[in-house]
Amino acid sequence: MDKPVFCLIHLPEVVKGAVFSRYSRSAKSLRRTLLDDFIKDKQMGFNEIVGSPAAGSGGLEGAVQKAEAFYDRVLVGYGDDSVAELAGAHMGIEGVSNVVTKVIEDARLTSPLEKSTRYVWFDQKESGEYLFYREPVLMRSRFAQDYLRLMNDLFDAYARLKEPITQYIQEKFPLGDFGFKDSETGQEIKARDVSHESKRKQIETAYRSTVKAQACDILRGFLPASTKTNMGLFADGRAFESLLTKLYSSQLAEARSLAASMHEELKKVIPSFVKRAGPSAYISETRQSIKRLADLIPSSQKESEGGKVVLDWYNPDAEVEAISSILYPISQESYKSLRERVKQMPSEERLRVLQAYFGSRATCRTLAGTSRDALWRTFITVLMFWPITASTVIFKGIGC
Numbered sequence: 001m002d003k004p005v006f007c008l009i010h011l012p013e014v015v016k017g018a019v020f021s022r023y024s025r026s027a028k029s030l031r032r033t034l035l036d037d038f039i040k041d042k043q044m045g046f047n048e049i050v051g052s053p054a055a056g057s058g059g060l061e062g063a064v065q066k067a068e069a070f071y072d073r074v075l076v077g078y079g080d081d082s083v084a085e086l087a088g089a090h091m092g093i094e095g096v097s098n099v100v101t102k103v104i105e106d107a108r109l110t111s112p113l114e115k116s117t118r119y120v121w122f123d124q125k126e127s128g129e130y131l132f133y134r135e136p137v138l139m140r141s142r143f144a145q146d147y148l149r150l151m152n153d154l155f156d157a158y159a160r161l162k163e164p165i166t167q168y169i170q171e172k173f174p175l176g177d178f179g180f181k182d183s184e185t186g187q188e189i190k191a192r193d194v195s196h197e198s199k200r201k202q203i204e205t206a207y208r209s210t211v212k213a214q215a216c217d218i219l220r221g222f223l224p225a226s227t228k229t230n231m232g233l234f235a236d237g238r239a240f241e242s243l244l245t246k247l248y249s250s251q252l253a254e255a256r257s258l259a260a261s262m263h264e265e266l267k268k269v270i271p272s273f274v275k276r277a278g279p280s281a282y283i284s285e286t287r288q289s290i291k292r293l294a295d296l297i298p299s300s301q302k303e304s305e306g307g308k309v310v311l312d313w314y315n316p317d318a319e320v321e322a323i324s325s326i327l328y329p330i331s332q333e334s335y336k337s338l339r340e341r342v343k344q345m346p347s348e349e350r351l352r353v354l355q356a357y358f359g360s361r362a363t364c365r366t367l368a369g370t371s372r373d374a375l376w377r378t379f380i381t382v383l384m385f386w387p388i389t390a391s392t393v394i395f396k397g398i399g400c
Contacts, residue, residue, distance in 0.1 A: 001031075008034075012269075017087030017237075084237035084273040089266060093258070094230040097133035098223075100247075100255050101231055107243045110235040117220040119213055122227060123159035130155040131228040136253055151224060158222040166215045173214075178207045237273025240266055244277035249284055323350055326357045 008016045015038075023033045093104075105112045124131060132151045138144060176192035194200050235243065244266075247259035259277075266274045315321075324339045331338050342350070 017083065020083075020086040082238070084241065084270075085239075086236070087270055087273065088234060088236040089240065089269050091233045091235075091262065091265065092230070093233060093262070095131070095228050096231065096258060097225065097254060098227050098229055099133070099225050100252065100258060101229060103247065103250060103252070103255055104231070104233065104243065107239065107246060109239040110233055110243060112231055112233050114231040115229045117223055117227075117229075118217050121162065121212075121216065122220070122223055122229075123155065123162060132224060132226040133228055133254060135226075151226060154222050154224055158219050161219055161222075162215065165218055166211060169211050169214050173211075175204065175207050178203065178210070237270045240270070241274050241277045244274060245280050246283070248277065248279040251287075319350065323353050326353060 008019065011019075019030070019034050019038060022037050023030050026033050026037075028036065101112070101114055104110065105114070122131070130152060132155070134148075138147055177190060194203060240262075244259050244263055247255045247262070250256055250259075263274060263277060320339060320342050323345070324335065324342045327342070328335055328338055333341070345353075
């Protein structure tokens with residue numbers, strides 16, 4: 001109550017957002033806005049939120065509806081869609097295929113957390129059947145039995161190899177050689193050198209988890225894209241509206257069905273933010289237009305026989321762009337002149353820039369120095385994002 005930085009607690013998300021939206025158009029402090037415009041305003045039903053609901057008042061649901069009505073007035077009166085970013089929802093999504101999880105995860109304004117194929121076994125069955133998606137159109141087609149046979153073969157192989165792979169890993173990396181950092185001394189020691197019983201049990205638990213993770217990592221290559229999984233998802237109202245529109249407009253029946261289920265549940269907690277979500281004619285028409293144009297393009301000649309991996313194209317300036325982007329924020333030069341200078345750098349000097357930029361970067365699981373492989377993996381990541389350079393140039397010009 002006496003600090004300038006604080007969190008709002010014990011309030012529905014929609015009410016927190018309503019307070020923020022009123023606050024953004026008020027000269028009052030947030031606490032004063034909450035007191036004057038919500039606690040003292042009987043129409044807001046604040047007592048129904050923090051106290052015992054009066055008979056016939058509608059309780060928490062009634063309070064949320066009143067806050068939603070306030071949101072509607074803000075959206076209609078100001079057209080301020082950003083208000084929908086001030087409240088969000090946590091959602092559980094279960095039994096969805098990996099294909100659709102990737103559609104969801106591609107909406108990067110959301111915060112998804114998926115059940116990991118690296119740490120969890122995926123050989124479970126429900127009602128005697130493996131957990132993979134049975135697409136309705138496919139299951140009505142002449143390919144249904146072929147599909148089912150292939151999926152079951154993959155899961156059978158996964159389940160059959162679970163124990164042999166686990167045993168192989170244990171033999172190749174025995175418990176005695178398992179290294180860990182002693183929390184008391186900070187030194188790296190081997191499990192064979194530990195005699196303390198409680199610490200030994202902790203090591204054995206960590207070892208079993210590590211072996212399982214290694215086995216899962218090897219075997220997950222058997223898991224098809226139709227594998228069903230679970231995921232948790234957090235997003236604000238605006239991101240959910242965009243995601244629902246994307247799912248509703250998908251060509252995948254599963255995505256459209258999931259959109260309807262998500263929409264139904266979101267209407268119970270943040271209804272104003274998702275009321276406009278629905279199929280997008282723009283997305284559908286654009287996809288159809290591109291497809292029609294693609295169908296008009298003559299087929300190319302049959303590709304020559306070759307390897308399964310072919311380098312079709314690469315950007316010869318990717319290294320220049322990456323190094324220019326590293327130097328630009330701390331340089332007084334224009335990006336154009338800096339880029340030209342980087343082009344003239346010898347390879348040794350470019351490497352020094354990269355090494356300085358990566359520094360002693362380590363993974364979150366070790367304090368060891370960065371390996372050569374880790375260095376180049378990071379470099380590749382930088383190259384993947386070199387197109388952001390153009391926006392960097394624009395932002396520097398306006399002081400961002």
